[in-house]
Amino acid sequence: MRGESVVVVGAGQAGSQVAVALREQGHRGPITLVGDEQAAPYQRPPLTKGYLAGETDLAGLVLRQDSYYDDHGIKLVRGERVIGVDRQARVAVLGCARTIPYDHLVFATGARPRPLPIPGAEHVLNLRTVADADAIRERLDGQIGLDVVVIGGGFIGLEFAAVVRKLRHEVTVVEAQSQVMQRAVSAETAQHLVGRHRSEGVQILTGTGVAAVREGLVELTDGTVLVADLVVAGIGVVPNTEIAQRAGLAVDDGIVVDAHLRTTDPRIHAVGDCARFASTHAGGLIRLESVQNATDQATAVAAAIMGGAEPYTALPWFWSDQYDVKLQTAGLTNGHDRTVTVGDPAEGRFSVFCFKDERLIGIEAYNRPIDFLMGRRILESGTALTPDVVAQPGFDLRTSQQKKAA
DSSP states (O other): OTTSOEEEEOOSHHHHHHHHHHHHTTOOSOEEEEOSSSSOSBOSGGGGTTTTTTSSOGGGTBSSOHHHHHHTTEEEEOSOOEEEEETTTTEEEETTSOEEEOSEEEEOOOEEEOOOOSTTGGGOEEOSSHHHHHHHHHHHTTOOSOEEEEEOOSHHHHHHHHHHHHTTOEEEEEESSSSTTTTTSOHHHHHHHHHHHHHTTOEEEESOOEEEEETTEEEETTSOEEEOSEEEEOOOEEEOOHHHHHTTOOBSSSEEOOTTSBOSSTTEEEOGGGEEEEETTTTEEEOOOSHHHHHHHHHHHHHHHTTOOOOOOOOOEEEEEETTEEEEEEEOOTTOSEEEEEEEGGGTEEEEEEEETTEEEEEEEESOHHHHHHHHHHHHHTOOOOHHHHTSTTOOHHHHHHHHHO
């Protein structure tokens, strides 16, 4: 295993970490990392924060300097796209017709913005890559008071709205669901996020979609017409599975993998946003889009290629920065049937404990980092914590665990 060749298709967070983890775990064979962007592998979360605000540049986003890949014998192929995989010959085929042989191949192809099926979609910008962020920065540069419409009230949409509002533009967020971040957080947390945005002057419209985008106008499904100098969409993503599908691998809203992140071909793995895996925390197949999932899966795949036998069971966790709010969630809170709020929402410091069938499935920490850190430990260990215990007056996660330890 240590001397076999590995080709990683996709040079984002997950793909880069696969290559790094292989070297850290002692792999000595050739490693080729193929990315379709000219930039070296970089972090995506800052695109909606510091990079968009002009507080950092591309050099501040790169995951590793070019010298790292050279020093560790990782061949980084930039600006090239893998267009096919010949599983019988075990080669990856590039767009330039060149082939790269492999003993193991890892799909880390990520995802692309979900297209808007409406008239005028060509007037809408996305925010997924550095090139996307640069296009938006160019439209905002040197301007004040532009009317900006954000389609989608998820992580990307709300983070983008917060930054643009701080840049002194007028912002309206349009969310088709009745709640922002509906699949990610509880109603309690969503309500406080909406309140925080509105306190900054952001208009948030829920329960209505976008019917069409015209030059300078956005028409909503309820008949409302919004003036818009700039329209940006954040309505989710579509996993990049086409190459895997053409190669005859199982695909279902992602490249389907087993507990070891192997596809139906044991020499091919998939990680990150493009992988659909069986999660013990979700109770079934799931596809996650997060830095944690990308890096943890990459490390697990490197271990599998090196001969490891441990299944992937990492606890999912996420974070989001909006104004002075740091939202951190541990576990998967979608599907909960009871919540208990601890702390003081009026002061903007609280945590929502989410339960399903009396079992803790996740914690949403709103400016309560200690609850997030301790919550991760509790969820990872499987320690029992009931809603009635959490609902007791004066409950504190730290003291409750100290008492159990004693």
